[in-house]
Amino acid sequence: MKVQPNLRRIKSKLWLFLWVLLGIVAVLPVISMVLEVVIRGLQGLSPVVLDQVSASSFGGNLIHAVAGTIVITLWTAAMSIPIALMVGVYLAEYPNYRFMYVLRGLVTTMADLPAVIGGLFAFSFITKHSGDGAIMFSSIALSFVLMPRLIRDTEQILRTVPSVIREGALSIGATKRQLIFYVLLPSCFRLLVRQWLHGLARVMGETAPLIFTSFNDQALTLPLSTFTFAKGATQGSLLEAWGRSFLLLIFVSILLLVSKQISRRVVR
Amino acid sequence: MKERRLHKSFGDRLLEGVLSLIAVFIFCVFFLLIYKFVIGSLPAWQHIGFFKLVSRQWNLVRGQYGVLPLIYGTFVTSLLAVVLATITGVALAIVLSQYDWPWFNRPMLLFVDGLSAIPSVIYGLWGLSVLSYFHLSVGMYAAGVILALMVLPTIVSTVRKIMNAVPEELKQGALAIGATKEEMIHMVVLPYALQGILGSAVLGLTRAIGETIVIVMVLGFRGQTLTSVLVNDFALRTHALVTSSLYEVALLLCLVAILTSIGGRLLVRSAKRGQRVPL
Numbered sequence: 001m002k003v004q005p006n007l008r009r010i011k012s013k014l015w016l017f018l019w020v021l022l023g024i025v026a027v028l029p030v031i032s033m034v035l036e037v038v039i040r041g042l043q044g045l046s047p048v049v050l051d052q053v054s055a056s057s058f059g060g061n062l063i064h065a066v067a068g069t070i071v072i073t074l075w076t077a078a079m080s081i082p083i084a085l086m087v088g089v090y091l092a093e094y095p096n097y098r099f100m101y102v103l104r105g106l107v108t109t110m111a112d113l114p115a116v117i118g119g120l121f122a123f124s125f126i127t128k129h130s131g132d133g134a135i136m137f138s139s140i141a142l143s144f145v146l147m148p149r150l151i152r153d154t155e156q157i158l159r160t161v162p163s164v165i166r167e168g169a170l171s172i173g174a175t176k177r178q179l180i181f182y183v184l185l186p187s188c189f190r191l192l193v194r195q196w197l198h199g200l201a202r203v204m205g206e207t208a209p210l211i212f213t214s215f216n217d218q219a220l221t222l223p224l225s226t227f228t229f230a231k232g233a234t235q236g237s238l239l240e241a242w243g244r245s246f247l248l249l250i251f252v253s254i255l256l257l258v259s260k261q262i263s264r265r266v267v268r
Numbered sequence: 269m270k271e272r273r274l275h276k277s278f279g280d281r282l283l284e285g286v287l288s289l290i291a292v293f294i295f296c297v298f299f300l301l302i303y304k305f306v307i308g309s310l311p312a313w314q315h316i317g318f319f320k321l322v323s324r325q326w327n328l329v330r331g332q333y334g335v336l337p338l339i340y341g342t343f344v345t346s347l348l349a350v351v352l353a354t355i356t357g358v359a360l361a362i363v364l365s366q367y368d369w370p371w372f373n374r375p376m377l378l379f380v381d382g383l384s385a386i387p388s389v390i391y392g393l394w395g396l397s398v399l400s401y402f403h404l405s406v407g408m409y410a411a412g413v414i415l416a417l418m419v420l421p422t423i424v425s426t427v428r429k430i431m432n433a434v435p436e437e438l439k440q441g442a443l444a445i446g447a448t449k450e451e452m453i454h455m456v457v458l459p460y461a462l463q464g465i466l467g468s469a470v471l472g473l474t475r476a477i478g479e480t481i482v483i484v485m486v487l488g489f490r491g492q493t494l495t496s497v498l499v500n501d502f503a504l505r506t507h508a509l510v511t512s513s514l515y516e517v518a519l520l521l522c523l524v525a526i527l528t529s530i531g532g533r534l535l536v537r538s539a540k541r542g543q544r545v546p547l
Binding site for chain 1: 277279280283284286287288290291293294295297298301304305308353355356357359360362363364372376379380382383385386387388389390391392393394396397398417420448449450451453454471474475477478479480481484485495498499502514515518521522525526528529530533
């Protein structure tokens with residue numbers, strides 16, 4: 001009678017050990033990844049290497065890629081945030097016509113489409129492959145990726161607003177317009193901003209869609225030039241790639257940290 | 269419709285009109301996407317025909333347009349990724365949801381967040397460096413393992429939510445009849461969450477199928493997937509039929525992604541509501 005429970009207890013602890021072990025093994029690579037990006041990235045950003053870059057044949061200096069990343073991210077934000085906000089409000093605040101169910105399903109499906117599809121979609125609108133337009137078409141591609149995700153987020157955030165608030169506003173005579181613009185949107189503004197920053201951080205690191213819309217500018221943004229240099233696969237070009245990926249990681253983390261800070265101050 | 273408000277001001281109507289127009293715009297975007305891809309791939313359909321399409325060679329320069337190797341590549345890499353990520357992700361989700369260990373759970377959550385925040389190029393770069401460090405070669409297995417890391421956050425967050433929702437009475441009941449906590453998890457939590465686990469695995473599959481840049485970097489030329497071929501063969505677009513066969517591959521990719529996305533969402537959603545889909 002005494003052996004049985006002990007065996008069971010040992011077996012249980014073994015299971016627990018296995019779960020913890022598997023969990024640790026699964027997330028260990030993050031530490032390695034971040035360390036490697038920081039260490040090699042700092043090497044890759046050293047002045048000596050940077051001097052060689054400007055002479056290298058890829059034609060992409062660092063400033064170009066940084067500027068491209070920032071400009072494209074801003075354009076993407078400008079294109080996708082207003083539309084996502086409007087569709088999100090429409091889905092959350094207006095009565096459920098049958099049309100809405102279809103729209104909701106469509107948005108979810110579009111959010112799950114691979115990002116490359118966005119690139120190819122934007123590419124299909126390009127008529128002449130010369131001159132400017134890389135920024136515009138890249139932003140369109142990224143907006144296609146970002147917009148459905150933001151719509152879903154906006155709708156879910158608006159649904160967390162208690163219905164008491166809506167009823168209160170309507171009962172003192174607010175119109176729907178006033179309800180949306182003066183009550184609902186201000187009350188979850190911080191959460192919305194957090195989601196925007198989050199989405200932009202995700203989209204900033206996208207590489208695949210930009211391959212189709214970069215007009216052969218292989219250093220258009222930081223992720224794209226990281227990819228280009230990594231393909232070079234010589235020791236020097238790999239170092240460049242690490243340098244760029246380090247900068248990219250910094251940009252992404254800044255956006256994410258700001259978004260986290262914003263959500264921390266939400267008082268509910 | 270009975271409770272329609274009598275006094276809808278002009279502004280309210282205008283707002284609703286504008287919003288519904290924008291909503292229609294979303295529909296238009298989607299149909300434009302399908303239209304563009306179908307039109308773009310039309311030459312490929314006409315010239316290649318169905319039988320050449322399901323052949324076993326893909327080499328656009330030599331005029332071989334078989335998509336089977338691409339489907340095989342996608343299937344192997346993403347299935348490997350999902351299996352690995354589900355095993356580890358479920359283990360992690362169990363600990364995160366059933367054990368109240370801040371010293372373990374807080375860093376783990378941070379790391380999982382980190383995994384989902386790191387851009388995919390960095391995964392590729394890191395993968396290349398790890399492979400060269402251990403003198404391993406690029407290929408399907410390497411790509412699958414690195415994809416597993418990218419899929420992990422999706423699975424952990426979904427499964428954790430579902431495991432948190434296991435009714436307390438069921439858990440207490442199992443403990444009351446003398447099960448240890450781990451036995452209780454086997455008896456109650458895992459069966460309860462099974463459908464959600466399946467659903468999140470399918471959602472992870474959606475993500476793994478769509479991942480591009482990591483595959484391009486880590487798979488090298490040891491194989492092709494539906495996504496990597498788009499990037500790799502894009503440079504060949506001056507050849508005849510290349511662009512249109514890429515559109516055709518993209519159409520196929522859309523179809524696969526839409527199917528897995530709908531399947532996964534249905535499974536997860538009904539699991540969250542506590543419903544069971546007859547399987």
